[in-house]
Amino acid sequence: MLEKDEFSDCCFNMVDLGCALGPNSLSVVAHVMDTIQNLRKNGNNRQEFRFFLNDLPYNEFNGLFELVESEKELVCGPRSQCYIHGLPGSFYTRLFPRKSLHFAYSSTSLQWLSQVPQGLVRQNKENIFITMTSPPEVLDAYAEQYKSDWFTFLILRAEEMAPGGRMVLTFINRSGDDFSAKEEYVHYDVLAQTLLDMVTQGLLEKDDLYSFNVPIYMPCQLEVESIINQQGSFKIDKIFSFPVRWDIDEDADGFDENR
Numbered sequence: 113m114l115e116k117d118e119f120s121d122c123c124f125n126m127v128d129l130g131c132a133l134g135p136n137s138l139s140v141v142a143h144v145m146d147t148i149q150n151l152r153k154n155g156n157n158r159q160e161f162r163f164f165l166n167d168l169p170y171n172e173f174n175g176l177f178e179l180v181e182s183e184k185e186l187v188c189g190p191r192s193q194c195y196i197h198g199l200p201g202s203f204y205t206r207l208f209p210r211k212s213l214h215f216a217y218s219s220t221s222l223q224w225l226s227q228v229p230q231g232l233v234r235q236n237k238e239n240i241f242i243t244m245t246s247p248p249e250v251l252d253a254y255a256e257q258y259k260s261d262w263f264t265f266l267i268l269r270a271e272e273m274a275p276g277g278r279m280v281l282t283f284i285n286r287s288g289d290d291f292s293a294k295e296e297y298v299h300y301d302v303l304a305q306t307l308l309d310m311v312t313q314g315l316l317e318k319d320d321l322y323s324f325n326v327p328i329y330m331p332c333q334l335e336v337e338s339i340i341n342q343q344g345s346f347k348i349d350k351i352f353s354f355p356v357r358w359d360i361d362e363d364a365d366g367f368d369e370n371r
């Protein structure tokens with residue numbers, strides 16, 4: 113985008129949707145600014161960049177602002193014209209004025225639905241997510257909620273994006289069409305089993321467990337593509353799935369436990 117110089121006269125607006133607070137919160141800002149600095153070595157060094165860090169209002173924004181304050185120079189470079197702002201609000205609502213956003217990014221956040229699918233309460237019994245024993249209505253309700261949320265997300269971002277703007281989105285998906293790849297959701301089974309044990313031990317009301325479902329959905333690639341095509345505002349440049357290991361060696365990744 114920047115090589116084309118199409119946006120060189122404006123302040124270039126970017127957002128990380130679902131930035132959270134942690135070692136990853138500024139990694140995209142660092143990566144983007146680093147790339148820009150390499151591109152701009154001999155060119156326009158006066159362009160200004162604005163980075164919005166978005167998450168739900170109850171994200172720990174104070175901690176995030178402290179992180180920005182302490183790491184901004186390291187992340188953005190000493191002389192770059194980069195401005196970082198917090199942006200509380202759901203990405204299922206409008207976050208920006210019309211045609212003002214140039215680049216939207218999101219990592220591991222879009223699997224979160226806007227709400228627990230309607231009408232699910234109690235039908236899923238002791239399950240807290242889609243499992244092999246969930247009735248078909250539960251699967252349908254989750255798929256419908258995902259479709260409606262994904263549609264909303266695309267419509268809102270299309271309104272906000274400046275002409276020529278782009279998005280890079282990564283989120284958790286499922287490898288097959290159905291929900292039979294148990295290892296992909298095994299942590300929800302473990303959590304459900306733990307909650308059931310708590311019911312047996314009298315630590316939790318059975319009714320509370322029966323009314324609890326996690327508002328998360330892992331679409332398959334075909335679902336993602338078909339909704340983007342059906343909605344029609346965006347064109348897919350690249351789409352692919354990649355496996356992520358659960359047993360990441362945190363030390364090797366430079367994870368700082370103190371943050």
Ligand SMILES: C[S@@+](CC[C@H](N)C(=O)[O-])C[C@H]1O[C@@H](n2cnc3c(N)ncnc32)[C@H](O)[C@@H]1O
Nearest residue numbers: 130131132136167168201202203219220221224
């Ligand atoms: C697993 S974290 C991802 C954090 C970071 N992007 C990363 O890659 O490590 C998911 C984040 O998405 C945020 N999130 C979930 N639903 C959201 C919504 N509707 N609007 C904005 N943020 C949301 C959560 O609060 C959480 O901080």
